[in-house]
Amino acid sequence: MQITVKIKRFDPEADTRPRWVEYQLDVDPTERVLDVINHIKWELDGSLAFRRSCAHGICGSDAMLINGVNRLACKVLVQDLGNRITVEPIRGLEVKKDLIVDMEPFFxxxxxxxxxxxxxxPPPPTERLQSPEERAVFDETTKCILCAACTTSCPVFWTNGSYVGPASIVNAHRFIFDSRDRGTLERLEVLNQSNGLWRCRTAYNCTEACPRDIPVTQAIEEVRRAMLFRG
Amino acid sequence: MYRGREGQWAFVLHRVTGVAVALFLLLHVIDISLVMFGPEGPFEAFLVFYHNWPFRIGLIMVIAAVVYHGLNGLRIILMDFTTWGVRYQKHMWYGVLGLTTIIGIPVLLKVVPEILRGA
Incomplete structure (x- = not known):
């Protein structure tokens, strides 16, 4: 399958602005975008910079803006995108080089x-027991891999990089609703700041972007209600 | 352009209609306040001026904006305060668009003929 891949590139030592570069290559439709980018780096242009590690949707390194939507490059097949693919760095974080952004503000x-x-x-003599029902309350938010696909798909985060962002709220949710945890008030205090969870405008881009299918907006709303009625 | 789905467009439209309604309200407060110069003064002149067709089209858009913003506000309240709102946000958004259209039809039936007649 002949495809054209358009990549938004930026070399801080040579460019003042990002530039689009097109690559033509022949790939198998069942290959993933990560395979395609690897082909480009290994065979066409070794200067292309991007992050990847496990290549199996677990490490969360290769979140990119692929055909206008945040995805993990290792979880998208070429056949689902067609023969024109555009790849950009995720938005709202400073681009260091090509598809690599500075993740520090996110962390x-x-x-x-x-x-x-x-x-x-004081620790109990045995384990801190938790029923399956108590565990189920925060089951979804344990799945986060910190890829930043959600936070960098958020229109509020694009214009206000100080917004705590959906990923942080998801991870706060994971502990706030853990029956064994006692740090809820401290976390709610952090999230109750002006750049905390009230900034969410429920655009649902985070929920659509999450490669782990975490119901992100649902989690944000649950923490908001916890803040109103429990905090 | 980020290829967001229903939620993103609901948010964008909510913001745009919110700003539009706020600007309209500002204009409205200014023109109504001109009545203090007497009924025949600038207030009357403004009313006549508003009968120009661009403002009549603007009227249709302002009504649509108010209706959309209000109904979508109810959608947001349901998402914020119920456990099921988020699950049905797309359905509710299509409902908001449908209701806005239905409410807009009588407005169109009244205003469009007036524009065409030059009334």
């Missing part, structure tokens, strides 16, 4: 919501 927001188990009570 700063993640760290801000205290995404770890908090419980100062």
């Amino acid at each position: 700063d927001s993640y760290r801000a919501v205290l995404p770890y188990f908090i419980n100062d009570e």
Whole structure:
């Protein structure tokens, strides 16, 4: 299958603005976009920069804007895109080179919501038991791989990089609704700031973009209601 | 352009109609306040001026904007305060568009003939 891949490239040492570069190549329809980009890097242009690691949709390294939608390059097949593919870096974060963006602001927001188990009570003699029903409440939000596909699809985040973003709220949800955790009030305090979860305008791009099918907007609304009625 | 789906366009339309209605309200407050110069003064002149066809089309758009913004506001309230709202957000958005159209039909039937007659 003959395809044209258009990639938005930026070399900070040579370019003042990003530029589009087209590549023509012959690929198998069942190959993934990541395979295509690897072909380009290995066989056509070794200077192309992008992140990837596991290549199986788990490490969350290769989130990109593919044909106008945030996806993981390792989870999209060429046959589902047609013979013209455009690839851009995810939006709202500074582009370091080509498809690589500075993820630090994203991880700063993640760290801000205290995404770890908090419980100062004396440890019980056995495990801290949890029923399947209690676990089910936050089951979906345990699936986040921190790829930033959600946060960088958010129109609010594009215009206000200080917004904590959907990924952080998802990870706060994972602990706020954990029956064993005691850090809810601290997390809600962080999310109750002006750039916290009230910034969400329910555009649902995050939910559509999540490669793990986490109902992101649903999680944001649940944390909002927790803030109103529990906090 | 990010290829967002219903939710993104519901958000964009909500923002655009919100700004449009706010600007209209500002204009409306200014023109109504001109009545303090007497009924025959600039207030009357404004009313006549508003009968020009671009403003009549603007009237249709403002009514559509108010109706959309109000109905979509109800959709947002349901998403915020019910456990099921998010699940049905797309359906509700199509409902909002449908209702806005239905409510707009009598407005079109009244205003469009007036524009065509030059009334």
